[in-house]
Amino acid sequence: MxxxxxxxxxxxxxxxxxxxxxxxxxxxxxxxxxxxxxxxxxxxxxxxKPRGAFNTLLSQPVPEAGVVAASGGNHGAAVAYAARSLGHAAKIFVPEIAGETKIALIRATGAELEVVPGTYANALEAAQDWEMQTGAMQIHAYDxxxxxxxxxxxxxxxxxxxxxxxxxxxxxxxxxxxxxxxxxxxxxxxxxxxxxxxxxxxxxxxxxxxxxxxxxxxxxxxxxxxxxxxxxxxxxxxxxxxxxxxxxxxxxxxxxxxxxxxxxxxxxxxxxxxxxxxxxxxxxxxxxxxxxxxxCGGNIDPEPLSDPATQLDVSFT
Known part of the structure; x- marks a missing residue:
């Protein structure tokens, strides 16, 4: 390639x-x-992570069902942010270990979020099931x-x-x-x-x-x-x-x-x-x-300055 x-x-x-x-x-x-x-x-x-998320969304058609992603936190926030900025629905699966800061960051985008027990591998399995059920486009975190x-x-x-x-x-x-x-x-x-x-x-x-x-x-x-x-x-x-x-x-x-x-x-x-x-x-x-x-990343958990839900500007013009 x-x-x-x-x-x-x-x-x-x-x-x-x-x-x-x-x-x-x-x-x-x-x-x-x-x-x-x-x-x-x-x-x-x-x-x-938004680099890969935006490239994926801008380089291929996105189905009406929107996009789905599994993430330890940062990828999910990026996909949710990119999807909303481009007008697509997003469903994000994260494991419990993602932490409050990253979970709040994803919620702040308005994306549909599901927290699953276990690790990233468990979130990926759930995201793959959702892809099969709905026809949403999977945006893989790395592969x-x-x-x-x-x-x-x-x-x-x-x-x-x-x-x-x-x-x-x-x-x-x-x-x-x-x-x-x-x-x-x-x-x-x-x-x-x-x-x-x-x-x-x-x-x-x-x-x-x-x-x-x-x-x-x-x-x-x-x-x-x-x-x-x-x-x-x-x-x-x-x-x-x-x-x-x-x-x-x-x-x-x-x-x-x-x-x-x-x-x-x-x-x-x-x-x-x-x-x-x-x-x-x-x-x-x-x-x-x-x-x-x-x-490569600054989403420290717990975020030391304020409520993490306020840290992402989700107003798009």
């Missing part, structure tokens, strides 16, 4: 619907070298070409903003985001997958030689808690020999606090996971290697 062409098309397709999020180069966090940051937690609904191409626009945008890094660190759950990175960068820069020790579907698949089910838990499970890595991500990671490094929950929490302490950047655990690899030493750059970190 010509990922570069598909991502370039997606970039033009969604340009009027997403935020061109800022970048920042800092020398902080106790590190002896500068780090380029991409502040994607400033995207609509607080994560990169669909239109989703991956949409997420890849982030890296096309970052390069257009002057990305200098040799190496980009990306947090991984189901793999849609890093698949977009690999599809766009095509080996021109090294891409490092960073996974929590308590939810490492990509690492397990690379070790086994094929996607396999893993146990899911930990502080980032409501964003990085896919039980099985996506086929698209696995194939790209295997073909390009993308390494995966593992970080413990304590390192993720330390990175989350460091981002707030040093730069007043408020991110959820998933958003701090890539930085945790540098701070903990799970990934050690070589001398002179330029590194970049993607901050």
């Amino acid at each position: 010509d990922w570069h062409r598909h991502i370039a098309s997606a970039t033009h397709r969604i340009a009027d619907h997403v935020v061109r999020t800022p970048t920042l180069t800092v020398q902080s966090f106790g590190l002896a070298y500068p780090v380029e940051l991409k502040l994607e937690q400033l995207q609509h609904t607080g994560s990169f 669909a070409p239109a989703t991956v191409a949409g997420q890849g626009t982030l890296f096309a945008e970052w390069e257009s903003q002057g990305l200098e890094a040799d190496t980009v660190l990306v947090a991984v759950g189901g793999g849609g985001l890093i698949a977009g990175a690999l599809g766009w960068l095509q080996g021109r820069r090294k891409v490092i997958a960073v996974e929590p020790a308590t939810a490492c579907a990509l690492k397990s698949a690379l070790m086994a030689g094929h996607p396999t089910n893993v146990e899911v838990g930990g502080i980032a499970a409501n964003a990085l808690g896919a039980r099985r890595i996506g086929e698209i991500c696995f194939e790209l990671a295997q073909d390009m020999r993308a390494p995966s490094v593992i970080v413990p929950d304590a390192a993720i929490e330390a990175a989350q606090h460091a981002l707030w302490r040093d730069h007043r950047l408020l991110v959820e655990p998933a958003g701090a996971t890539a930085l945790a690899a540098l701070m903990s030493g799970a990934y050690l750059p070589t001398r002179g290697e330029k590194v970049a970190v993607l901050l």
Whole structure:
């Protein structure tokens, strides 16, 4: 598949619907070298997910039954936001572990929401049942070409903003985001997958030689808690020999606090996971290697400033 062409098309397709999020180069966090940051937690609904949602909705006909999605929280909010902005009905299934902030964010869009017991895998089963019953269009959180191409626009945008890094660190759950990175960068820069020790579907698949089910838990499970890595991500990671490094929950929490302490950047655990690899030493750059970190989400639970239901502007004009 010509990922570069598909991502370039997606970039033009969604340009009027997403935020061109800022970048920042800092020398902080106790590190002896500068780090380029991409502040994607400033995207609509607080994560990169609207890129894939808008690309999917704008690249194919949407049935009268609308759309359906399963999500740990961020994807559901993005699909609900994109669907409403384009005039489509949306039904979102999330697991209980999504947390109050993300659940309230989805409800604020006016989408129909169902909270199911268990994990993301249970929400996906419910969403697939709804698709079969109603004919709604399924928007997969990570393992669909239109989703991956949409997420890849982030890296096309970052390069257009002057990305200098040799190496980009990306947090991984189901793999849609890093698949977009690999599809766009095509080996021109090294891409490092960073996974929590308590939810490492990509690492397990690379070790086994094929996607396999893993146990899911930990502080980032409501964003990085896919039980099985996506086929698209696995194939790209295997073909390009993308390494995966593992970080413990304590390192993720330390990175989350460091981002707030040093730069007043408020991110959820998933958003701090890539930085945790540098701070903990799970990934050690070589001398002179330029590194970049993607901050992928900011829907911290509980949200510290106010009622989370007020945090999404759902007025469309």
